[in-house]
Each structure stands twice: as structure tokens, then as C-alpha cells.
């Protein structure tokens with residue numbers, strides 16, 4: 307159980323740390339679907355199952371391209387299977403990273419780690435993957451692209467860069483908001499994940515909430531304001 311909790315701690319720290327230069331080079335002008343490798347045939351792509359992708363890492367990108375809804379608007383966001391494991395170390399299921407160039411946000415990459423394929427007790431079916439990417443990780447994209455409450459994504463990013471917002475506080479707060487959003491989407495019937503994954507999401511939510519409340523008590527200035535805004539958003543999360 308504790309191990310699975312770690313799965314959920316996808317990290318946004320890299321976003322704040324990797325922004326001084328164009329550390330990722332892909333040209334980021336097309337949508338996720340345009341990045342999909344050309345499959346040998348549509349028929350083949352549509353037939354790849356989770357079980358096959360678990361056994362054969364070379365099929366995982368094609369599997370993800372199949373599972374992620376083509377109608378979903380992943381503007382400026384690429385979904386990549388992290389074949390080398392460079393971006394999803396330890397037990398990270400997936401990580402969302404911003405790409406900036408000369409201080410401007412250019413887009414996002416959601417890296418999906420091998421752990422997500424190697425954890426059949428947690429990620430049991432296609433719908434679990436859809437939730438992980440379309441709901442949870444994409445929520446991080448929205449957090450940066452559209453901001454949280456009165457704070458724009460740029461303000462949040464700049465505050466973290468300038469140490470007005472500790473990275474640990476930012477991460478816990480954003481994970482809390484994403485978990486809260488996800489659980490609400492599930493309860494609305496928009497995502498159908500397995501009961502164990504749902505239980506893990508609820509536990510992660512409680513853990514993040516507890517930590518954020520602790521941070522709130524010892525924060526001041528921008529950090530305090532940011533936490534207050536995040537907590538406010540949990541209540542009226544019909545969001546954007």
C-alpha cells in the first residue's frame with residue numbers, strides 16, 4: 307500500500323528547475339496526436355492491448371496513442387512513453403514537465419514511466435491509464451497553462467523560481483488540487499478507475515491535504531496566499 311502511495315507522487319519539481327534554457331528540444335507546435343509515431347496500420351494500433359504493452363516496451367507508445375482519447379484537446383502537450391527512464395525515476399507513474407525557452411512557456415510533455423506498465427495491481431485497465439494521463443497529469447498542464455484561482459501559471463512558476471514559493475509547498479499544493487479534481491471527476495462518472503486505484507487517490511488526497519495544512523500554518527507572504535487560494539479552489543472545483 308505504501309509503495310502504491312509513492313506511485314502517485316508524480317513530480318513537478320523538474321518544471322521549475324529546468325527552465326533557464328530550452329532543455330527539451332522538440333518543436334512544440336503540434337498537438338499530441340501529431341506526435342504519434344506512424345503505426346504500421348490503424349488496425350494494428352487499435353488491437354494493441356495493455357497486456358501486450360506490458361510485455362513489450364516497444365509497443366507502449368502505440369498503446370498510449372490508442373488509449374488517450376483523440377478527441378481530447380492536448381494542445382501543446384505531448385504524451386511520451388519514457389523508454390529510457392530518464393524522466394520517471396523510482397516509482398513515478400508519470401510526470402508532467404513544462405518546456406520553456408527564454409523564460410516563456412512553450413508547451414508540455416507528459417512522460418509516462420515504466421512503473422505505470424509494471425504495476426498491474428494499480429493500473430489494471432485502459433480506463434486507469436486514461437485517468438492517469440487525461441485527468442491527473444493533464445490537470446497539471448492546466449494548472450500551469452491556466453493557473454489556479456487568482457494566480458496565473460506564470461506567477462506560480464516565477465514565485466517558485468524566485469524562492470517565494472518552496473518547491474515542496476508548490477508540489478504538495480498542486481498534487482492536492484489535482485487529486486481533488488480527479489476524485490470529483492470520478493464521482494461525476496467522467497472516469498471509471500478500478501477501486502484500488504480510487505482508494506489510493508483518496509489516500510493521496512488526505513496525505514497532500516494534511517501536508518498543505520501544515521505548510522499553511524508556517525507560511526507567510528506569497529506562499530500563504532497561494533495555499534489559501536488552492537484550498538479555496540478545492541471547494542469550487544468546477545474548473546475551467
Ligand SMILES: [Zn+2]
Pocket residue numbers: 314315316317442443446481484
Ligand atoms: Zn501529480
